[in-house]
Amino acid sequence: MALGAEATKLETITESCHSGERARLMAYFMNTPEDEQAMLAAIGVEQIESLFDSIPAELKLSRPLAIPEAMSEIELTAHMQQLAARNLAASNSLCFLGGGAYDHFVPAVVDSLASRGEFYTSYTPYQPEVSQGNLQAMFEYQTLICQLTGMDVSNASLYDGASATIEAVLMCRAVSRREKRVVVVGSLHPEYRQVLETYLVPLGCEVVVVEPSGETVDVPAVAAQLNAETACLVVQHPNFFGCLEDVSALSAACREQGVLVVQVFDPTSLGVLKRPADLGADVAVAEGQCLGNPLQFGGPYLGILACKESFMRRMPGRIAGQTVSGTDRRCWVLTLQTREQHIRRDKATSNVCTNQGLFALRASIYLALMGKQGMRELGESCLRKAHHAQRQLVAAGWERRSDAPFFKEFVVRDPSRQIAERIQAGIEQGVLVGVDLGRWWPELSDSLLIAVTEKRTRSDIDRLVDVLALKAVGV
Amino acid sequence: MRNRQATQLLFELSKPGRRAAVIPPSDVLTDEPLESLLPSEALATEELALPEVAEGDVVRHYTNLSTLNMSVDTHFYPLGSCTMKYNPKRNERLAGLGGVVDLHPYQPESTLQGMLRLLYELQGILAEISGLPAVSLQPAAGAHGELTALMAAAAYFAERGEKRTKVLTPDSAHGTNPASATMAGFQAITIRSAADGSVDLDDLASKLDDQVAVVMITNPNTLGLFDKGISEIAKRVHAVGGFVYLDGANMNAILGVTRPGDLGADMMHFNPHKTFSGPHGGGGPGAGPICVNEALGPYLPSPMVVREGDAYRLDYDRPRSIGRVRSFFGNVGVLVRAYCYILSHGPAGLRKVSEQAVLNANYLLARVKHILPVPHGDKCMHEFVASAERLKATRGITAMDIAKRLLDYGFHAPTVYFPLTVPEALMVEPTETESKETLDAFCEALFRITEEDADLVHSAPTTTAVRRPDELTAARKPIVKWNHSGG
Incomplete structure (x- = not known):
């Protein structure tokens, strides 16, 4: 292992800090010493340490954590600027x-609106009465993704393009009840393919890869691999090499065997290229980074998943739905929650808990601006x-x-x-x-x-x- | 002030011909017809159905929408198990530096030395805080971290020819635990909690055998209590050759106080969006870095950041790794904020985070327990679970009623009806970034609610934009997108 004791020394950071008592630098606490005394009295203990008495002494850490000493905002800013200067920014x-x-342009409005504290410091809308902003934004996101892809329904997002792809495949396995086999066109993003293998192979599901000839796959070569045991075909279009696959022909071949079609698409292509629904896809998934989200070395990004209406109750992740409040006013809530882990536990459609709310919001703002x-x-x-x-x-x-x-x-x-x-x-x-x-x-x-x-x-x-x-x- | 513009949908604001962003015409191949660049059968035949709005529409629309949210920046948000602490503004600015945020994941390593060093240092810091030496920053969320660690355990056993099919999770565990077990190909088996929320050792013993791969524990548990049996649990699990997974959701209670590795855990995840102040983003993004013991290290996802002399690089040469669980490196933007947060605190500061979080929680507990009994003990760690069962019996006021009425008083509600093991549960987590004045005001609101006319409380909230939406209809007849015909 490269990690271990050596990794925890971190002299590289600590050398920029003075040792000693730096607790005064910690800016986020609220309680004054007087507050603490009053609170301890109300609790009925003499000192804060007593509140940790439930932890057996022999399990407590008897030394300070071996991590860098605290930095003031000035010092931390200088430190981060130094680190940043050692990178070559795309910008x-x-x-x-x-x-x-991709290094697409992000309009100022996206950053400005998404940096509102009411959006980025809120959480999953468990209390719809005080979360209508997020819920309506989710509902609009779902609608925008349907408009973009031509699909019937969208969830409120997943982690990234790769996780959307594996979740789509898991959904297809459940819907088709064909658990043992999926076929993947080899021009799929190689990391997405690795993720499919990581998840599926331990589940006893075979991942059959049909390698492209040249830069795109031959439809007959794919068709030859489709059978009544196959849950779905995963095809990326435009593919990892940027090239167009013949999704319509692949979809037609899939229909003959009852195989579902998962298309990995590029959202920026759809002003020019036919939409996944037009090409016969049953599930459309994508990396949504290109829709107004920064590169930030690979994440957080945005997993887009949209599908036919018949799969709606098998979708993974959060979904916002429209309803009315007591006063008949239109409003929004999290819905179809009985699919989800917090209710269905080990029988849930996925273990996914949160969506990528802030990045779905950014994508919505971006799509609204673009039109x-x-x-x-x-x-x-x-x-x-x-x-x-x-x-x-x-x-x-x-x-x-x-x-x-x-x-x-x-x-x-x-x-x-x-x-x-x-x-x-x-x-x-x-x-x-x-x-x-x-x-x-x-x-x-x-x-x-x-x-x-x-x-x-x-x-x-x-x-x-x-x-x-x-x-x-x-x- | 009633702002009706906020609740119109983007699609209703749309007007043909209106627009915001304009992409300038290409300065190359300007006149070439698209059909000469792409086969005509691939080309879209109709316009996208996207709305047509002006920039001013978009700004006003989303600004007004934002005002319909409660958030940490605007309100006390004691949502139990979610650690809704203050999200430092400096972290936003530093994570937004061009040399941090504008990095492509496939840039050559020589152009990423600052970022790789940051991530390498974070790996070491998390190893130290967890007491577990091997770290993967790849998982995108806590649940994703659980799944990744379980896959690593599965690979470990598979390589040794051991057929272990079961993962045990307590009945009080977060739902992601059993869901992750299923996704990793295990059978999820529930173990009972004792009255204090700790793992029932007898029930554990009856289910523990050499088929068990992993036992998942949340400690401090979901009642906000430290499970003293952890060492005994670990001993027993290790005796049958299994691993202990510690759900790190509650790390805010024990930073620098004790370490999962020292408690006997073999693997764990952090929730940097909770413990290390990454903003919750209206429901993500989070991150779910995991730390594991030496034996499981080789199975962690690829790549990892390694250091060679003064240089940092991504190590893909990990032959026993489970592979990838997502694209690219991880939720780096969240990890950068966690790094900034940790460096802002240092060792004494992180310990103080937990001390103040536990102090605030115990203070609230001490003040409210006479009206909302806390069934399991009169002390807690960073959060506690009160029960409205008595209030429901005497006055017909439920946990949900209290939650909704709190909204009228300008407080976000605690987590309600979780864990499932406490009737009428209200799970309260104040965090360390709240003042005594705020906690006192919250208590006053609770006291008043319990004395208010029950009908008034049932009808709450009365001051919010909407009131108790009809969730049943939403689920029975789902409307999950806008269409022309209305809604």
Whole structure:
């Protein structure tokens, strides 16, 4: 283990602090010494330590925790600024990284509204009378997701795209009563695939992966794996490589065997591409980070899950529903709670407790700001810019791995196989050039996955191409 | 002031042609038809049904909605088991620094050294606070942490060829415990609580055998009492080769006082959104980092942050790991706030968190127990469970009535009807960031409610935006999205 005693020394932080009594720095307590005395008297004990008498002495920690001494706000701010300065922020560079997390623009209104304390310091709306703001926002989120996907119902969100995908599969297993087998198109995000395996294999559920040929899967190869034992097919479209899969044809093949279809979609694509419902998906899941949420090194993000109405009572997670209050006034509550762990315990549809309320709120604000026009413009902008970048790179000597149509990201291959050097050259020039696919597929270690969002301009793309120009390395 | 605009839905504000965000036209491939870039059968054939509103609409709409919430920033929020403490503003600002929040998960490690160091240090800090050496920051919430730890235990036993099928959870446990056990492929078996909420050792003994993989304990338990039997429980579970899982929901009571690892627990999760002040966000995001013993360490999810000399990197070379339980690294934004919170307190400060949380809870308990009996003991840790059973019998006032009437007095309600083992339960957790004045005012409200006309209390709340919504109809005839025809 790399962790252990060595990890707890943390001299790196403590050296910036003076030792000694720093309790005066702790700003969040309320009770004065006089308050404490009055409270102890009311309780009937002499000292606070007596309140811990129920813990056997031999179980108590007889020393202070070996963690860094307290920092004042000034010191902590300086410390965090130093840590921040050792990172290259996407906001301080040109970011062409994708693979499920994207550098899309976040309008100021999103940050401004979501930073209202009434939203972010409240909790799950157990008391609907004093939570109508959150509940209505959840109900609107569910509606917006249905409008976006064309599906009948949405829950109030899950942890992230991967957790939404596994929850969708677990739901399909329960609905279909086919517990032993799921089929996955291999162009699915490799980390989502790993999550499916982590959850399903111990449950005795086989995860059959149909690898793509080139950058997309052959429909007949998938169809050959579908049978009456298969709960569902999981297909990502646009897939992990940015390319379009033929979900309609896959759905048709699934219908023949009674196999449900889980489509992992990209919310930013739907101003341009057909919606999951149009393609025959039974469940639509997505990573909602792209909808107004910051990158923040991978989380918290937003798991979107929407489905056909017939699955509503098997959905995981929170759901807000409309009702009336005593005065006949329209209002909202958490509903269909008998699915959930706090009531059904070991028979619940999922162990999920909270949703990602704040990030669902951000996504709602984002979608409200964008509207139908904005989403169309967003999709078109990403599409055009990604295609321009791909053409420029091909002109500069990079190669595509197939001619599959793609949306906002694409894979290009470096015939000179110097990916590490090119990534390093990018860092030196403040360009995050793309994701090295070798991290998942050794055979693709000559390839970059490059995403182009609406934030990138012609001159940004010129800089990318300049950094990646094949002559730039080793000359 | 009645603000009707707040309760209109976005979709009702929509007007064709109105808009807010505008994406500038692409400065490349401007004139190329979409059909030349993508096959026409893939292209959308109709507009999305999203609403059309102006920026001013959006701002007023959500600002007004926010005012319909109670929150920690605006109200005392003694929601038991949720640790609704103050969420420091400095954490928001620091977690929002560009070099912290604008990091892509697939950036090269050389561009992430500050973040990786922060996460590495947090791993070490959580190991120290828990007394358990191996840490995974990946799980996205407490329930997710439970599931991850149970999967790690399952992998541990599978590798040793041991067939263990059962997970034991107390009847007072949070519902996520048995639900996580089922999802991890175990049979969840309930163990009884004794009158004081502690695990019934006889019932445990009768269910403990070599089929048991894990026994899940919440300590302090859900009645807010420290279970003194923990060492004996751990001894017995270890004797049959099982592991003890400690649900860390109540860590706010024991920071720096005692450590789960020292109590005999083999694995646990933290709820940083509770214990370490990550804001609750209207119901998430949380995070659910887990700490486990040496034996279980190799099975934790991949990757972990490791240190090599002065450099930090992500270690994916973990051959015995269960794999991944989510995408990317974890709920880093929440973890950063936890790190800031811990560094703001230091060792003495964290201990003081628990001292003040326990002091506040005991003070409330001492003041209210004569009207709302606390069935299990007259001391507590960071929270206590009072019962309205007597009040219900004498005056017909239930726990729910009290909860609703408290809203009229400007206090969020305690958790009600949990744990299931106490009739008419009111679970009160004041946290350390409340003053004696606030606690006194809360007590005064409770005293007045118990003396108020019962009909008035039954009709509460009377001052909130809505009153006791019809939850039955909502569940029987679910309306879970807006549509044109109304609602």
